[in-house]
Amino acid sequence: MESVKTIIRNNKAAWQQVEDNVIVVTSQTRKMHILEGVGGRIWQLLENPMSRNELIEKIQIEYDAPPWQIQEDIDNFLKELSEKLIIKING
Amino acid sequence: MQTIWSKVKADLKQKAIPIDVVLELTRKCNLSCCHCYNFKDNAELSFVQVKDIARQLRQAGTLFLSLTGGEIFTKADIFEICFYLRQSCFALSIFTNGTLINQSNIKIIRELDLNEVGISIQGAIAKTHDKIVGCQGAFAKSINAIKLLKNAQIPVNLKCTLMQDNFAEYHDLIKLASELGVPYIIDPVVSPKDDGSKDVLAHRLDEKQLFDFYQNELLEQNSFMQKKEEDPDADFSCPAGTVMASISAKGDVYPCIQLPKKLGNVFDTDFRGIWENSKFLTELREKTNIPACRNCRLAAYCTRCPGLAYLEDGNAFGISSIACINAAVYEKIVKQETLNK
Numbered sequence: 516m517e518s519v520k521t522i523i524r525n526n527k528a529a530w531q532q533v534e535d536n537v538i539v540v541t542s543q544t545r546k547m548h549i550l551e552g553v554g555g556r557i558w559q560l561l562e563n564p565m566s567r568n569e570l571i572e573k574i575q576i577e578y579d580a581p582p583w584q585i586q587e588d589i590d591n592f593l594k595e596l597s598e599k600l601i602i603k604i605n606g
Numbered sequence: 607m608q609t610i611w612s613k614v615k616a617d618l619k620q621k622a623i624p625i626d627v628v629l630e631l632t633r634k635c636n637l638s639c640c641h642c643y644n645f646k647d648n649a650e651l652s653f654v655q656v657k658d659i660a661r662q663l664r665q666a667g668t669l670f671l672s673l674t675g676g677e678i679f680t681k682a683d684i685f686e687i688c689f690y691l692r693q694s695c696f697a698l699s700i701f702t703n704g705t706l707i708n709q710s711n712i713k714i715i716r717e718l719d720l721n722e723v724g725i726s727i728q729g730a731i732a733k734t735h736d737k738i739v740g741c742q743g744a745f746a747k748s749i750n751a752i753k754l755l756k757n758a759q760i761p762v763n764l765k766c767t768l769m770q771d772n773f774a775e776y777h778d779l780i781k782l783a784s785e786l787g788v789p790y791i792i793d794p795v796v797s798p799k800d801d802g803s804k805d806v807l808a809h810r811l812d813e814k815q816l817f818d819f820y821q822n823e824l825l826e827q828n829s830f831m832q833k834k835e836e837d838p839d840a841d842f843s844c845p846a847g848t849v850m851a852s853i854s855a856k857g858d859v860y861p862c863i864q865l866p867k868k869l870g871n872v873f874d875t876d877f878r879g880i881w882e883n884s885k886f887l888t889e890l891r892e893k894t895n896i897p898a899c900r901n902c903r904l905a906a907y908c909t910r911c912p913g914l915a916y917l918e919d920g921n922a923f924g925i926s927s928i929a930c931i932n933a934a935v936y937e938k939i940v941k942q943e944t945l946n947k
Contacts, residue, residue, distance in 0.1 A: 527719050529697035531669035533623060536614055538669055540697040542719035545761060549610050 521605045522593060523564040528601060530558070541600045548601060553578060554592060561602065567593065615849075622891060623667035624851040624881060628863045629659065631687065632676040633855045637703055638740035639728065641767055641809045643797045644676065649855040653683050653690075655873070659853060660694045662877040668851075670721070671696040674863065676855070679706035688718050697721045701765070704751030705744050716758045724765045724791070725752050730778035738771050752786050764790040768819060769809040776819065794819050795928070798917040800866045807918075810928075816935045844912055847890040851881065861890055865913030865922060890922065898925050907936035 527542040537555040539548045550558050553574065560573055567589070575585055596602045618625050632650035635642075651659070663671065671691060678684055679702055691698050699722040707715065715723075725748055729735035732745035755762040764783045768776060776792070783790035796810045811819065847861030854860065859869045859880045869887060870880035881887065890912065899905060908929055915926035 527692075529669060529692075529695050529721075531625070531664075531667060531695070533614060533625070533667060534617060534621070536610070536617075538614065538625075540669070540721065545721055547611075549614055551610055 520566060521564045522561060522567060522570060523603050523605070524558070524561050525601055525603060532559075539601050543600050546599070548599060550601075553588075557589070557592065618667075618849045619845075622848050622881070622887075624663070624849060624877075625668060626670040626672075626845070626850045627663055627668045628672045628674055628850075628852040629656075630675065630853065630855045630863070631656070631673050631678050631684070632681050634680045635676040635703075636680055636705060636741070637677065637744060639726075640738055640740065640771065641769055641796050641806050643799050643806065645800050650676070650681065651855055651857070653687055655857065656687050657690060659857070659872055659877070660691055660696070662872055663696075664694060665876075666878045666881060669697055670699070672699040672701060674701040677703055677706065685711075685714050685718075688720075692718055699723070701726075702751075703739065703744065703748055704755075705741075705747040707751035707754060708747075709754065712754045712758050715755070716760060720760060723755055723760055723762045725755075725762060727752075727764045727766055727779070727782070729772045730775035730782050734772050734775055749786070752788060756787060762788050764788055766790065766792045767796060768792050768794040769796055769811060770815075771809060773811060773815050773819075776822075792819075792823070795911075795914070797864060797914060800917075802917070804918070813931065813935060816932065817938060820932075820935055821939050846912060847887045851877075853877075861887060862913050864911065865916055867916060867922060886922075893923055896923060896925070902933075904930065904933035904937055907933040907940070909933070909936075 525541060529540040529542070531538050532555065535552055535555055537550040537558045539550060539558070540546070541548070556577070557570065557574070560570060571586055571589055574589060575582060578585065593602065593604065597604050617623075629651075633644055633646070634648050634650055635644075673688070673691075678700060681687070688698060688700075698718065698720050700720060701724045704725040726739075727735060727745075727748055728738040729745065735745040735748070736742050752762055752764065764779075764786065766772070766779055772779070779792060780790060794811050794816060796806055798804045799806055844862075846865050850862055852860040852863040853872060854866075857872045859872060859877060860866050861869065867886060869884045872880070896910070899908065899910070902908070909932060910926045910929040912922040912926075914928050915924055916922035919925060919927055
């Protein structure tokens, strides 16, 4: 995951912010996904494509947690989003 | 991630966020269905107006947007509109009669990544369908549209209003959907016209036909009846005006396409202002118990729709005569099933 160059939203996904959550409907699967809390924030930050490291830096500024934990959580989360076609990771 | 959907749904309802909106693009139609509820004034929204509405709906929290008519493909700029709405991040569905979908535009429709396409089919054979929709050759075109959509892997379903005119083909309609390999939605509700006229109600099924329909379709799969039996005091809550809204081809805001009570117009007042300040909506959201229905012995079987109560009986907060008829039919079915057991 460290070698990831750019993370971009699936630009064909439909989505809407509902309070602190983001509801995303992927065009390929027509499945609905709910991104809670930090997940919703990550979606917001990805309005502009960015690298994994940039994303981690931004989350570290906003959330109070050990850096290693933020990195691990974000890596796992990005992997999940990528598998669900919510984002695209360019290596 | 899905586990919190119930919490989000509760939030949407509590905060009255209109996540699901039906947008009537045009009232122009190339067919003349005998049971159509729509005004015949050819009103339609321009692309500029649709853009304005899209902006307002994004701000209000809408995600699911369904386009309906009239017939939406009679609009020359329908594809520009659809692409714009998709780029605006709406999950888009369309309702159409399918007659204007063909080999030359199916690729464009595929690129829209639609959530769902609903195609109206009003008979299992051309003779019946074409008579109901008032256009010879319509059946062949609509069936062809379903096949094209299915082949293009676009989610499509067959929608039918079951009425006197096609009741005899009820089972064949299900067979047709199965042969086409698509889901079907068969609805026995013929609504009064939006202008208040009730002539179209002559097409409605009689009680015997309703009994046959519900017995076949609902008894095996409808969890609603079980729920109501467990909790006969369950309220008559409806998503209209809470998480669901409708905007007409003139920009009028309604709680639901089936509840054409004008709340305001998006070209006079911002949608959010209408949605948040309507006295009618406040009453609709709060008044989930209908006093006149409170002690009704059929309450456990009732599927009352405030829109039909409004259109047919003149009061969205009063008794719905068609709901009473349906509830009596439900009760009869349940009692008969109980005796059979």
